[in-house]
Amino acid sequence: xxxxxxxxxxxxxxxxxxxxxxxxxxxxxxxxxxxxxxxxxxxxxxxxxxxxxxxxxxxxxxxxxxxxxxxxxxxxxxxxxxxxxxxxxxxxxxxxxxxxxxxxxxxxxxxxxxxxxxxxxxxxxx
Amino acid sequence: xxxxxxxxxxxxxxxxxxxxxxxxxxxxxxxxxxxxxxxxxxxxxxxxxxxxxxxxxxxxxxxxxxxxxxxxxxxxxxxxxxxxxxxxxxxxxxxxxxxxxxxxxxxxxxxxxxxxxxxxxxxxxxxxxxxxxxxxxxxxxxx
Numbered sequence: 717x718x719x720x721x722x723x724x725x726x727x728x729x730x731x732x733x734x735x736x737x738x739x740x741x742x743x744x745x746x747x748x749x750x751x752x753x754x755x756x757x758x759x760x761x762x763x764x765x766x767x768x769x770x771x772x773x774x775x776x777x778x779x780x781x782x783x784x785x786x787x788x789x790x791x792x793x794x795x796x797x798x799x800x801x802x803x804x805x806x807x808x809x810x811x812x813x814x815x816x817x818x819x820x821x822x823x824x825x826x827x828x829x830x831x832x833x834x835x836x837x838x839x840x841x842x
Numbered sequence: 843x844x845x846x847x848x849x850x851x852x853x854x855x856x857x858x859x860x861x862x863x864x865x866x867x868x869x870x871x872x873x874x875x876x877x878x879x880x881x882x883x884x885x886x887x888x889x890x891x892x893x894x895x896x897x898x899x900x901x902x903x904x905x906x907x908x909x910x911x912x913x914x915x916x917x918x919x920x921x922x923x924x925x926x927x928x929x930x931x932x933x934x935x936x937x938x939x940x941x942x943x944x945x946x947x948x949x950x951x952x953x954x955x956x957x958x959x960x961x962x963x964x965x966x967x968x969x970x971x972x973x974x975x976x977x978x979x980x981x982x983x984x985x
Contacts, residue, residue, distance in 0.1 A: 722891045724899035727866075750862030751908075757863035758908045758927045763901020786900055788933045793926065 722767075728760060730767060733803065739771040740805040756797030756831075761822055765791060765834035768804035769818035773838060776808050783841035784816075795831045800824045802831070814840050867902050869909055872945060879913035881906060882945040896940035900932075903964060903974055906946045907932065911960040911978045914948030918958075925958070925982040932976040942966035944973065956982055 721730075728749060733740040743749065743764055751757030766789060773784060806820035816838040821830045867889060872880035883889075883906060891899035908927055916922060938944055946964040953959075957979055964974040 720893065722899060723888050723893055724891055724901055727888045728901070748863055748866035751864070753861075757905055758930075759901060759903075759905020760863055762904035762908070762930065763899065766900055766904075785937075786934045788931070789900070789904075790929065790931045791904070792929045796926065 724763070725767060728763065730764065732771075736805075738805050739768070739775045740803060741768055741771055743802045743804075745799045745801060750799075752796075754799060756799075756802060758793055761793070761797055761802070761832045762789070762791045762834065764802060764804045765789075765806070765820040765822055765832060766836060768806040768820040768822070769834065769836045769838075772806035772808050772818055772820075773811075773816055776811060777840075781840075785839040785841060787815075787837040787839050789834055789836045791832060791834045793832050795829065797822070797824060797831045803827070806834075806836075811840070814842070816840055863905060864909060867905060869906060871913070874913065874917040877914065877918040877951070878947060878949040879910055879917045880945060880947045881910040881913060882943050884943045885941050890940070898938045898940065898944070900934060903938075903944060903946075904930065904932065906944060907948070907962045907964060907974065907976045907978070910946040910948035911950075911962050911976075912948075912980065914950040914960050914962070915953065915958045915980060915982075918950040919953055923982045925980045928957070928979040928981050930976055930978045932974055934974055935972045938966045938973045945969075946974075948978075953982075956984070958982060 730743045749760045804822040809817040818836045820834045822832045823830045868883045889902045948962040960978045962976040
């Protein structure tokens with residue numbers, strides 16, 4: 717998803733949404749993201765939310781950035797994700813010397829009806 | 843409690859990993875007991891977060907933890923009920939070593955009428971050297 721897309725992002729078919737005015741990403745519905753029949757797998761939604769956090773963090777830190785390591789994540793599942801495109805975007809709450817906090821949401825047809833949210837902590841290895 | 847190599851009949855091990863995303867990441871059932879279940883997937887470079895380092899992305903780990911936790915509930919309740927993950931909180935204790943399979947063990951420590959609570963550990967070979975630790979809750983609808 718950064719300059720060179722991670723293999724896992726390719727595997728899920730995740731792509732950047734250009735000209736969104738924010739580091740928004742999108743995952744088209746495909747058979748390999750299905751969990752329970754007719755729904756996107758919760759793990760995939762979690763993975764997408766984490767990718768959105770990385771995207772937002774990388775966008776803020778720029779090219780000359782420290783190594784980013786995930787510390788932990790808290791995911792809330794709000795609605796089932798149906799067989800549609802899923803969008804996600806994150807905002808960075810704080811970038812400190814060593815720790816960054818991100819918050820992400822994922823939605824499908826209506827951004828005001830998110831299907832999941834996540835908070836994530838990162839360690840910045842400077 | 844002894845591990846059952848042959849899982850209890852109520853757990854359809856094919857159903858838990860034979861379609862969609864679970865199949866795509868190669869998720870497989872390992873074992874289960876009266877309130878726990880183990881699932882695993884083999885390392886695959888397509889699941890990496892970096893092509894250079896080969897370090898696994900966390901997404902497949904989330905999928906694994908979600909599935910192992912759901913099957914642990916199934917092991918404890920002994921019957922399938924429609925359920926949905928409410929939330930997950932995952933600590934990434936350390937990066938998994940590229941090339942190793944990941945094994946997750948979910949333990950359902952409480953089933954209330956409509957909510958089940960699970961803790962789940964994941965490792966890459968040594969159960970005493972975790973790569974992740976998680977707690978999850980699931981909503982279960984009435985029959």
